[in-house]
Amino acid sequence: MSGEQLSPSVAGRDGVLDAAAVAARVDALARALRAHDGEVVALLADNGPDWLLADRTVRMAGRVLLPLPTFFTDDQCRHALDAAGARLLLTDDAARAAALGAERVAPTAVGALSLFGRNDVAGVALPHGTAKITFTSGTTGQPKGVCLSTEQLSAVSVSVAGIARELGIRRHLCMLPLAVLLENVAGADAAWLAGAQCVVPPLAEVGLSGSSRFDPRAALAALERWQPDSLILLPQMLTALVAAVDAGLPAPRGLKLVAVGGARVSPDLIERARVLGIPACEGYGLSEAGSVVALNLPSDPPGGVGRVLPHLRVELSARGEILVDGPRLPGYLGAPALPDGPLPTGDIGRLDADGRLHVTGRLKHQIITSFGRNVSPEWPEAELLASPAVAQVVVFGEARPTLAAVIVPRGDLPDAALDAAVAAANARLPDYARIGVYLRADSPFSPANGLATDNGRVRRDAVWTCYGERIAELYECGDARGENRHVFS
Structure with missing residues (x-):
């Protein structure tokens, strides 16, 4: 444009x-x-x-x-x-x-x-x-x-609109609920400012039901009908679309940008999507910053979450925490006024030589193994979620020699398929971040069983309460195997 x-x-x-x-x-x-x-x-x-x-x-x-x-x-x-x-x-x-x-x-x-x-x-x-x-x-x-504030929200939309113009975005298809800040501000509002058409069908028509049920067939049909230039997806939606195209469904045509956010994304998944003609680009943001903080472009290599948007500045604390500075957050409901200075995100990260931001995990989630290695569980989790065999996963391993995972398979898959998914993820990880043992979950993590929030985010503490004793048994058994239990050497 x-x-x-x-x-x-x-x-x-x-x-x-x-x-x-x-x-x-x-x-x-x-x-x-x-x-x-x-x-x-x-x-x-x-x-x-x-x-x-x-x-x-x-x-x-x-x-x-x-x-x-x-x-x-x-x-x-x-x-x-x-x-x-x-x-x-x-x-x-x-x-x-x-x-x-x-x-x-x-x-x-x-x-x-x-x-x-x-x-x-x-x-x-x-x-x-x-x-x-x-x-x-x-x-x-x-x-x-x-x-x-209006200043915050407008600044995000203006920055993202600049990217949309640079990429020639003429039509954006809303695939996430508009009540979610990311789609509202970085999707619809940015498209409007860029002079693009914003297509907003009911969520069922793009395959989304509730917070975390997604039908890739319906999504691909919507993409074929509307022929958008841009989308915003959650990582699990991208995983499902890639699996559907891999299985033989027609790949979407004409896309110029598929922004992926909400959780960490494996570089392997980004690469697989791009090979299939889906120009996936990981981004990073948080509600307190008005949604997007950084975004990769299709010309950027996978890995990292991109360059910080021009209206913001990012610095790192002594602990490696990402601090965001820019238009001020007015505050939280029912809470004291916020202190002056950059916004602490609770995320750990780094900036590379090209100025691209990398998010490596959450401060409160960081695992220290018994060998003294620091590991953010989001890293191996993202590698596992890149597999079409894995629907959900949580990784633990505090004070243990290797990491442990509780895995929800996608459908009624045999153990061999999960074994292969874990082995493939381990091959992309250094030894200290590999999965040493895993359990097959009894059922998906959901709001109904208290193992996920209503928008689908897994409750780590609740999963540990449910499966912690069985994980401890795996470590104690060494290479023993039992029902739903798998050990990797």
């Missing part, structure tokens, strides 16, 4: 809205919204043009948006609504609104979304400058409210 001025638009199952149509509808809806009291407006809905119109409407009305993922439980939604003091709720699900104690407010609506009010809601003092509140699912149950 170098030198060419394009006009942004939004597309969905019912057609295309150009910039003029979007502006007219947003202006009218913002005037209607101002007739109702409530600083914070919650948004709980499936993906679609109406979601983006509602987002812009809340901004135009000078209110604060509280996006709620549809995969949040009712308890989590109530917690977020109460913590933010949200009196208004835009949703496409009247039954859910009723369950959350909200009543319809007529006649304000945004397409399929209706406006509901919540009575007897106590006001909440928000950090100065708050424009959007995003709730992380957390690893211990109740989500945490991160308050973000």
